[in-house]
Amino acid sequence: MKNKNWIQFVESFILLPVLTISSQMPAGSISQAVLNIVDTPSVVSLEKQNITVSDLLALNDAKDQELKDQKVKAEAIDAYFREHDMPLAGFGMKMVEEAQKNDLDWRLLAAIAVRESTGGKFECKKVENNAFGWGSCKIGFKSNEEAIEIVAKNLGGNNPNTARHYEDKTTKQILRAYNPPSVVPRYAEQVISIMNAIGVADEEVVTTPKAA
Numbered sequence: 001m002k003n004k005n006w007i008q009f010v011e012s013f014i015l016l017p018v019l020t021i022s023s024q025m026p027a028g029s030i031s032q033a034v035l036n037i038v039d040t041p042s043v044v045s046l047e048k049q050n051i052t053v054s055d056l057l058a059l060n061d062a063k064d065q066e067l068k069d070q071k072v073k074a075e076a077i078d079a080y081f082r083e084h085d086m087p088l089a090g091f092g093m094k095m096v097e098e099a100q101k102n103d104l105d106w107r108l109l110a111a112i113a114v115r116e117s118t119g120g121k122f123e124c125k126k127v128e129n130n131a132f133g134w135g136s137c138k139i140g141f142k143s144n145e146e147a148i149e150i151v152a153k154n155l156g157g158n159n160p161n162t163a164r165h166y167e168d169k170t171t172k173q174i175l176r177a178y179n180p181p182s183v184v185p186r187y188a189e190q191v192i193s194i195m196n197a198i199g200v201a202d203e204e205v206v207t208t209p210k211a212a
Helices: 002-013 018-024 032-038 041-048 053-083 092-101 108-117 144-155 171-178 187-198
Strands: none
Touching: 053 092, 053 108, 053 187, 092 108, 092 144, 108 144, 108 171, 108 187, 171 187
8 A cells, every 4th residue: 555655646746756765665665667657758857857846746736726716717707697697607617718828818708708699698690609799790610619719819819810900919909909999889898897797807816715
């Protein structure tokens, strides 16, 4: 059991120098599986970079916190959709993930969907799965997931064909490019108001740890 736990510990971090293992356990008790893991090129490379177990623990903690923040944001979106009986309830996490990938405010995609189609209730009729009014309702998608991915990629300035409209812009500037004031007066302000109704901005998101 002791050897099994040790192997699981090494496998979970994929990082323990041979000398460290040897100093803690008799050589004969170290399984070949552990030796194989430690001798892999990736582990040797990490050792050369002086990455320690403490570093990995810190990375794991950061990853855990990031996941908690994502869940809080996704639930805020889904709760808003559910409260208003909107079909896109359940897509909160996808919106949060794609917003993060494309350096967008986590509330932006949800708020645009609310403004354009009441969260999917009145999505584009002539094409499928377009709750964002993307392409003036002339472009359809295979699924809501694909729609979220493509709209996020474009708004984030990561599509070379549309980057000139959205790249390196604030949320308000993105919205004014999406629907200029000359076309839809106060569109940006309306979407931002919905964003604020969904939740607080990124830097204000705080997760409260559960009581022990």
